[in-house]
Amino acid sequence: MLTLWPELDSRDCVAMELSVIQKIAIWILPLLFAITLHEVAHGWVASYFGDQTARLSGRLSLNPIKHIDPFGTVIMPLMLLLLTQFQFAFGWAKPVPVDMRNLNHPRRDMALVALAGPMANVLMALFWGAMMKVGMLSYDGGNFWLGVPLMYMGNAGVMINIVLGVLNLVPLPPLDGGKIMMSLVPPHVAFRLSLVIEPYGFLILILLLVTGILSSVISPFVYLLVNLINNLYGLY
Template identity: 55%
Template sequence: MEELTLAQRVAVWALPILFAITVHEVAHGWVARRLGDPTAMMMGRLTLNPLRHIDPVGTVLVPLLLLFLGGFVFGWARPVPVTWENLRHPKRDMALVAAAGPAANFLMALGWALVMRLAIALGDDLAWAAVPLIYMGGAGIAINVLLMVLNLLPLPPLDGGRIATGVLPGPWAWRLARVEPYGFFILLGLIATGLLGRILGPPVHALQGAIFALAGV
């Protein structure tokens, strides 16, 4: 397929990014509600309306900048609030709430694979519809796999860090939780040194390859 212009890339990536980030956050709030915490629901965050979740920097500026630079694309939304004291089993349930986001991204990646497969089945006669859907499906798989693997890193405040603090014994969980104020800076350091790409690359490429195979690509 031909190389996309910047405007075409924005058009192709916009919907997958919005869905990936929005559904990720809603999944956190939905699972928290099921486990006893209605905070997200009370604040109107259990909605697929992206306007309720958009972070001007993480949802708009960073993805657009990365698209312009031609690098890998990721972003983030405003975190869904969770009041851990409301959860029935706070330590365990916080891990389940955290795991809901990456799980949602995995399911969305499979959904976009289905979109690609259906688009390929449309054939050349409906290329006007098939080609944009194939590009969009590929973007949806890529962004959701990347967000899932990134968020599973055991580094607070990423979801993987919260999962780890939920399953580790008390003293180890406490030590890991103390890293949270520095987690964002550690992540920036990993990006700046190129270590993040080396860490994420193998699992991202392996999982993307498996899902693209399911899509028949």
């Protein structure tokens, strides 16, 4: 799942109005890496703990095409971005198949498999924060042609990955946080939750999103992590 919040200006001195084509060019690479590595991380960890379903189905590839859902990854996010002037988007990628029965310790290992995706996004956010820092140093050194794109793309990469990581930790099936919760509660409780909540999880998520509740819940965590990355690299 994916929700994008408004861009943060990388630096006041380079803040400028970008064309639609420029915005798409800035966002597309971080977005593709975010969804691809998120899904591959699930498959890698599942493979490590004994389930080879993702590997045998060819889903451990870093090729974004193997993870793209034409409607959920491309059409819907792009449509929403254009309609909201790049203020909001929602979408999803094809989930990597994981067969819990093949895991060495199914309940424990499933929680770690679910956690792998958000953790991959946090690591990518750190990477994009470093790229933003490189862009700032290049800009200060007079290399505007390199500094400005890296600053904007780094900023987009940090925001995309932090939002994707935090959103997926919400304890609501079918999000990763829901799978972690299912692995932590007693089996009989997990079974009941899967029957009562999981079939309606996507609709509940949409409702929370439309009402603004989801934004209120995850925004403090998003900006906490963004500020930590900013402070780590001295971005502001």
